[in-house]
Amino acid sequence: MGEAPDPIIAAKRKAKKFNAILATVAIVGCLLLWWLVSATGLINPVLLPAPGEVLSALVQSVRDGTIWINTWASLLRVLEGFLLGFSIAVPLGVLMGNSRVARGLIEPLIELIRPIPPIAIIPIMILWFGIGELSKVFIIAYGAFFPILVNTMAGFREVDPVLIRAARTLGAGRWQIFRDVVLRSALPFIIVGARLGMGLAFIVLVAAELIASSEGLGFLINDARYNFRTDRVFLGMILIGVLGFVLNKLLIEIERRLLRWRTVTA
């Protein structure tokens, strides 16, 4: 009951190891297939560069420093936009989750605006704020905003009334109930919203960079396309994938730390 039984942990470790092997097989297999296809020469190497060429493009971009400049520009943008969206969506979600009046006033507006995809607001943002950082950060914030808001709101409706009663009988006041029960119950939902929001922020980031930018991974891809440097196009795509993967892992790690009570082994 209390102590975690060892055989289960051992079995879990074994499963984890097995999954790691499978993942390695899949990735190596894909690279091998890519290499084979390009080695046969069936596909024009301008359209499908060999893995080796993409690798040398990587080495070159590390040498001339363009990889850092562009990755850093994209990372900064996505984080700024995400944090802006997050810091508006969470308080608003809290407000809407706790006040019927606030929800009644804001929800219709949200429902009207939400179907407008972030891509669709790019032109007006560029007209209003120029093609600099500000417009891109706003577009990303807009993309991240809705999933975070909707999930935060849902989280506040999921509070177990028994826990509120328990807190009240233990002497908790309104603020303490909010801090120790309501917010804690909503936290898993807020984190789910944050992960969805980060995913969207990423999509929007690249879209905004493809349309107008002078640095960033989207810019890198677009610039390489104009020069028919498909090796660099591929490099840009892979870098975006890696960056998104790392950011998602980061959020999962934050989730694991904040919600340790949910993941402990029974």
Next chain:
Amino acid sequence: MAALLKLTRNDAAVHQPSANKVHIEGLAVRFSEFTALSNVSLDIADGEFVCLIGPSGCGKTTLLNTIAGFETASEGTLLVGGRPVSQPGPDRGVVFQEYGLFPWFTVEQNVQYGPRLKGLRGGELQKISDRYLSLVHLEHAAKHFPSQLSGGMRQRVAIARALANKPDILLMDEPFGALDAMTREMLQEELLKIWEVERRTCIFVTHSIGEAIFLADRIVVMAAHPGRIARVFHNPMGRPRNRTSSEYFEAFRVLNEELRMEIAAAKQAERGGE
């Protein structure tokens, strides 16, 4: 053998009013058109163990919730420790059937929650949680999360948490209802041991006759349509109690008969109401 179970309608005659921890007189609770409780009068002495029992719809949980402060009285008097009840408070500890433990706090943090709200910190908190966790034999689970515990262990944590806040009275709403029979009996025995040490006034809702007889000094039998007190039995059994004694079986028989009558009456009232 009705002599074994003394029947009283007037509790004030048995208990000195000054010693009463809970004083209820002419209490009614209504939810819009529905009358959940009507004309309930009951006095409970300091340190007494009272069980509320009755058919579903008799308002036993409503009565407990009203004492806890979750529901408000529509009419009548409800005093706990001489003060009228208007909202939940730390003077009345509650143990819920669904445990009500905070899943994001460890066992220890759950037990410390009430004292922490009172402003206690550090070593004092540790002392309190150590004491109450050892009272329910869960010292070893202090750092676990509730999700890692069995139902019986969770309910022991809930009892420790309620007691650690030093309430005047302990209100329990079918706390062992979700547990298997063996765990249930074990926890009943543990609860009695704790009660003998702590001497808190206990009000315990159950639908198990055996549980009521094993635990209570007095058993309040409630009736439905509208929810009210039908009878109050004094439990003549001494302590410690034996579940296989003839006294126990006799008390069981009498109470069982009474409850059957109430359930039949409730059914008839339901049919008549249609």
